[in-house]
Amino acid sequence: MPFIYKRLMYLLALLSSLRFAVWALLLLMLVIFFGTLYQVNHGLHAAQDNFYYAWLTPTINQWYTPESPDAVSRTISWMLVPLPGGLTVLWALYINLFLSMLLKFRYGWRQVGSILTHAGLLLLLAGGWITHITAEEGYLTLQEGEASNVAASYTDWEIALWEGERIDREVFAYSVDALNPGDLLEFEQVRLYLKVESYYRNAEAFVDPNAANTHVTFNVAGITHLEAVPLDKNPERNMPGILFTTWIGEGAREKLLLYAGDPSPVMLVVDDTPWFLELRRKRIPLPIKVKLLDFRAEFKPNSTIPSSFSSRVNVQGPGMDRQVIVEMNRPFRHAGFTYFQSSYGKADDGSEMSTFAVVHNRWMLAPYIATGVTVIGLIIHFGMEMLRPRRELKGDSK
Amino acid sequence: MNTFQQFLAIVVLVLLTAGCGSSKPELRVYKETNYIEIQETDKQIPDENAHDIELQETLRAY
Numbered sequence: 001m002p003f004i005y006k007r008l009m010y011l012l013a014l015l016s017s018l019r020f021a022v023w024a025l026l027l028l029m030l031v032i033f034f035g036t037l038y039q040v041n042h043g044l045h046a047a048q049d050n051f052y053y054a055w056l057t058p059t060i061n062q063w064y065t066p067e068s069p070d071a072v073s074r075t076i077s078w079m080l081v082p083l084p085g086g087l088t089v090l091w092a093l094y095i096n097l098f099l100s101m102l103l104k105f106r107y108g109w110r111q112v113g114s115i116l117t118h119a120g121l122l123l124l125l126a127g128g129w130i131t132h133i134t135a136e137e138g139y140l141t142l143q144e145g146e147a148s149n150v151a152a153s154y155t156d157w158e159i160a161l162w163e164g165e166r167i168d169r170e171v172f173a174y175s176v177d178a179l180n181p182g183d184l185l186e187f188e189q190v191r192l193y194l195k196v197e198s199y200y201r202n203a204e205a206f207v208d209p210n211a212a213n214t215h216v217t218f219n220v221a222g223i224t225h226l227e228a229v230p231l232d233k234n235p236e237r238n239m240p241g242i243l244f245t246t247w248i249g250e251g252a253r254e255k256l257l258l259y260a261g262d263p264s265p266v267m268l269v270v271d272d273t274p275w276f277l278e279l280r281r282k283r284i285p286l287p288i289k290v291k292l293l294d295f296r297a298e299f300k301p302n303s304t305i306p307s308s309f310s311s312r313v314n315v316q317g318p319g320m321d322r323q324v325i326v327e328m329n330r331p332f333r334h335a336g337f338t339y340f341q342s343s344y345g346k347a348d349d350g351s352e353m354s355t356f357a358v359v360h361n362r363w364m365l366a367p368y369i370a371t372g373v374t375v376i377g378l379i380i381h382f383g384m385e386m387l388r389p390r391r392e393l394k395g396d397s398k
Numbered sequence: 399m400n401t402f403q404q405f406l407a408i409v410v411l412v413l414l415t416a417g418c419g420s421s422k423p424e425l426r427v428y429k430e431t432n433y434i435e436i437q438e439t440d441k442q443i444p445d446e447n448a449h450d451i452e453l454q455e456t457l458r459a460y
Contacts, residue, residue, distance in 0.1 A: 012407050099407055146434040158426075167433040174423045183423055285428040 016099035024092045031057065031086050043233030045155070053132065054085030094125045113381025120374030127366025135361040138284045139342060143353045147291035147314075151358040154236040156282035157260060159194070161187050163275050175282060176240060185244075190270040192277075194244040194256065200228045203241040205259045219257045220264040226257065242279060284360060287335045288317035295344060295352040309344055311354040326356065336362040 014020060035051030042050075051057050084092075101118050105111065138151035158173040174185045176199070185194040203226040226241040241259040248270060258266070258279035265278035290313050297309040310327030315334070326332045331340040342357040 008408065009404070012404065016407075095410075098410065102407055102410075103404075143434060145436055147431065149429070149431045162430070168429060168431050171428055171430045173426045173428070175426070179423060185423060186425075283428070283430060285430075289431055 012099060012103065015095055016103050017096075018100075021093065021096045021100075024089050024096060027084055028086070028089045028093070031083055031089060034083065035086070043235075045235040046231065046233070050085075052086035055088050056082040057085050058082060090125060090128070094122065094129075097122055097125070110384065113377050113379070113384055116377025117374050117381060118377075120370045120372070120377055123373060124367060124370035127363050127370055131361055131363045131366065134363070135359070136284050137360075138281075138358050139355055140286075140290060140339070140358050141345075141353055141355045142290065142292035142313075143347050143351050144292050144295060145351075147289055149286050149289040150283040151286060151356075152281040152283060154281075155238075157240050157279060158282040159185060159242075159258065159277070159279055160283070161190070161192070161275060161277050163273060165274075165276075171283070173283070176242065176279070179242070190268070190275055191249040192246070192268065192270070192275075193248075194246050197243040197245055197255075198226075199243075200226050200241045202229050202231050202238040203227060203259070204229050204239075205241065205261060219259070219262060220266055221259070221262045223257055223259055223262065226259065240279065284358065286337060286358070288315045288320065288337075290315055290339070290356075292354055293323065295354045297344060306344075309341065309354075311341060311356070336360055336364075338364075 031051055034057065035047045038051060039047035097118060101115070101122070105115065105118075107115070136153065138153045140148060140151040142148060157176045159176055160171050160173040162169045162171045172187055172189060179196050179199045181196050181198060183196045185196070187193075205221070205223040206225050206227065207222050208224055226243065232238050239260040241257065244256040244258070245253050246256040247253045248268070256266070258277070260279055262279070265276040265280075268275045268277060292311055292313055294312040295309070296312070298307050299305065300307050308328055310325055310330075312323060312325055313332075314321070314323050315332070317334075324332050326339055326341045328341050331338050333339075338359045338361075340357040340359070341354070343355040345353045345355070347353050
């Protein structure tokens, strides 16, 4: 027991030490440096996924391709071991800061500035983490006269199941981004089971019944098989596909293939009721229903380049039913959601459409508050140091 | 450091470690509303070739 206790105390001392913080900051510099190099060829999203939001970075052999030996890959060709990713390093810094405040700080009036500065940094890191796991971004495209209460994600996908073709429907959905072969998706409402056989994050679909890898599959477009293709630099262009073994209740097992590019949902008839199943962009439920009343655009003379455009919408929610104008640089904010005027287009029937970028982030103010607290802490700290009597300072230097 | 501080530090480390586990796919249930009411509105977005026509008319005027 004393041995374990001694080891534990050693670990706490190490994790709360200044030396640990300096090493973590150096590692963070390296991660940002290599992440920036990686971004050159693989795009921002891939760099975020593989470096900043990762526990471990990829090693060079995972992203160096001899067919295209670019200068960046050659520069860092010595990097054979993975580095701790952004998540690991930032968690290490958070633990270090928290433990040093808990175990090493002397608490008193004289330390108020220093305590506030460190508390601000803790809030900044905590806010960043919570934003990372809870914030959502999507878009909402509406035709004039159209209303909806869901936005669609740019990059995330879901398997959605709903009953019949109603205006108001209850949707049962599973996110597909973390799916692995062997995972079982259960829709108990219709006793429908989907067992993942293969999951492609980006795939091309083929209709060729004579191909070697063709399965007897069930889907609307008649797709026979999928082939994996490399992830696109622009993640919203990736088209995932999933091959399932599926069964209803105790029924026979069949192969089901869902592809993001398939325009129609698969219809299943269960107890004489039609149900629809679709692989589609993940929906973000909104706390309000947004209806596009009118879209207005002004164009530069003799061109199709817009000088400004705006949308008049009706927003309806609990205790709210009013009209709002959303225009460039003037978003509408409500309940942690921000709606930006993003784009526009024309529907097949010639009517106008407006697209809003929708961002959901309840912790949007955290970085501002954290920075404010840190700055106030620094002002108090240095102010108190400057106002300390000279005699006391001389005493310190002895 | 006193015993309480040590205890608190260990609890925080254990909670953080436990929070990093993996999870299986979770079912989400939500209400989706989507409908369209056909309405007559002003058409403001020009056709793609509209500026070409305007340009030709301007040139012809000259």
